[in-house]
Amino acid sequence: MGRTAAGGIGPIGLGVAVLWLSVIVLLPLAAITVRSFDDGLGGFIDAIDAPAARAALTVTVGVSLIVTLINVVMGTLIAWVLVRDDFRGKGFVNALIDLPFALPTIVASIVLLSLYGPQSPFNIELNATRPALVIALLFVTLPFVVRAVQPVLIELDKEVEEAAASLGASNLTTFRRIILPTLAPAILSGAGLAFTRAIGEYGSVVLIGGGIPRETEVASQYIQKQIEIDRFVNAAAVSVTLLLIAFVVLLVLRLIGGRAARREERAG
C-alpha cells in the first residue's frame, strides 16, 4: 500500500488533478456555500428551519435511508446470485442491472407512473405517496451495491469457505463470520453511493412523487420551487445541507470501510 516515489505520477500530474478538482468540484461548492450565507448565519438557519424545508429534508433523508437499507440486502443478494449461481440468461440479467442507472431518470418516472399511477394495470395506485418515492429511488440506485459487491465476491477464495466448513461452521456462520466481513467495505461503499444518489435525486421522483409539501416533497423539489419563487438563499441553504449530509455519510462510511480493508491489506 501507500504511494511510493516510483509509483506516483509526479508533481505535474498532482497539480493537474488538484486544479481539475478545484474547478469542477470545489469552486461550485464554494460558490453555493457563500450564496447560502448571503443573509448571514441567521438567514441560513431560518432557511433550513422553515417547516417546509425541514419536512423536505426529513422526508428525503428518511426515504433515502430506507432505500439504502433495502439496497444493502437486495444488492448483496443479487450480486451473490449473479456470481455464485448459474442460470440461463445470466448475461442478460447482468446487463440489465445498469439500465436504471443509464436511463434518463425522467423516463423512470414515466414508467413508474404508468405502472403505479391512476391507470395502474395492477390496480396498485401509489402515485404521490412515500412508498412511490421508495420504489422510484430503489429503481435508480439498484446498480450501486450490486456493482460494488460483485468484483469482491468474484475474488473471494472458495477454499476459505471450505476451511470454515471443515472447522465446523454452518453455511450461515461462514456467511456471517467470514464472507460478510470481507464484503463489508464494498457493501458500505455501495451503500454510500446509493444513499447520496438518493438524497439528491430529482428526475425519477418528480412525477410519481407528486411533490406534495410536507408529504412527498423531496429536498430537490423544494429547491426547485424556491428558485422558481426567487428565494435563492433558501435554495442554497437546503442545497448546502444536502451536501453536508452527503459528505458526512461518505466520510463516515469510508472510515469504517477503510478500517476493515486496512486490516486485510496491512502487508508485512
Place this chain on the structure above:
Amino acid sequence: MTDAVAEDLHRLVTESDAIAAQSHAIVVEHLEKHYGDYHALRDINLNIPSGSLTALLGPSGSGKSTLLRAIAGLEVPDGGTVRIGDEDVTYVPPQKREIGFVFQHYAAFKHLTVRDNVGFGPSIRKQPKAEIAKRVDELLEIVGLDGYQDRYPSQLSGGQRQRMALARALAVHPKVLLLDEPFGALDAKVREDLRGWLRQLQSETGVTTVLVTHDQEEALDVADHIAVLNEGAIEQWGSPREVYETPANDFVMSFLGPTAVLRGALVRPHDLVLSHEHIDGAVSTVVERVVHLGFEVRVELRDEQGEQLSAQTTRGEAARLDLAVGQRIFVRPGQPDAAPAPTTA
C-alpha cells in the same frame, strides 16, 4: 531440524493437552467420482491405518485432491464409501466429520488475527473464551508462532501462514488431518524444514494424517505409506521402500525416480553397472558425457541403436573406470557391489 527444536516439540506436545491423541483409520471402498464426462476417481480402495502418515502421490490431474476432498466431505462421490474410524461418513457434510484440512494456499481468514484464526473452530463449538485462549496459545507455541497472536495473516510469511493453518486445523481435535499440497507454495528451504517438522509433529501427536503431494521426494521423505495415483486410479500402495524398490509397473517406476531404458526395460540409473569387459546381458555403449555431481557421477551414454541413457555411479567407480568421452563401455543392470572384480577378465 535441530535436536533442540525436536526436543522442544516433544515437550510441548506431551505437556499440553491441546492435541488429544486420537487415532482413527480411514477406509475408502470402491470410490467413484465423475466430473461430467471426466472420470476423476476410478474404483479407489484405500486402507489408511490409524496413526499413520500416508501420502497420496501422483502427477497433476491424477485425482489426488479429489480423493482427499472426498475424504473431507468437500466433494460428494458418485459411488463407494468413506469411513473414518467406525463411522460411515460418505454423505456426512464436512462440518460434521471432525477433520482438519490444510490447503495449499493457506485459506487464511484475512480479516481475523492469528489468534482468531486458530480459535475459529473452538469458538463455533461455543467453548468458554478463556479455554479457547489457552488452547490457542498452546497451539501457537507448538507450531512456533508464539508471540504472533495479534498479527493478521498478511503480516506473516508463507511458511508462518501454513503453520497457522495447521494450528487452526489442529484446534478442533480432528480425528484425521488432511493436507493438500501444504508446502506447494513455499520455497525449497522452507518446504524442507516444514516437512521434517510436520513429520515429527505427526509422530508426536499420532493423529492419522493424509498428505497430498506431486513431489516424490517429499512423499518418500515423510510418509509411512504411499498411494501412487495415476489418471484417477491407485497404481500402487506400499511403504516408501516398496514403491521405490519394487514398483508395480512402469508408471510407478518412472514417477518415483529417474529411469533409464535398457533393452526395452526400465532400470534406475544407479542400478546400472559399467565395465570395460563384455559380460552376458551387457549392452555396448559409447560415453557421451561425464557429469560430476559431488559424490555422484552421471554418465551419459548412447547405445548401438542410437538411444540415449544415463547411468549413475560413484566418484571412486568413475575414477577406477577412467571414463573418457568417446570411449566404448558395457552396461548391465545389477547392484554395484555385485560387480565382478575388474581383473577377472
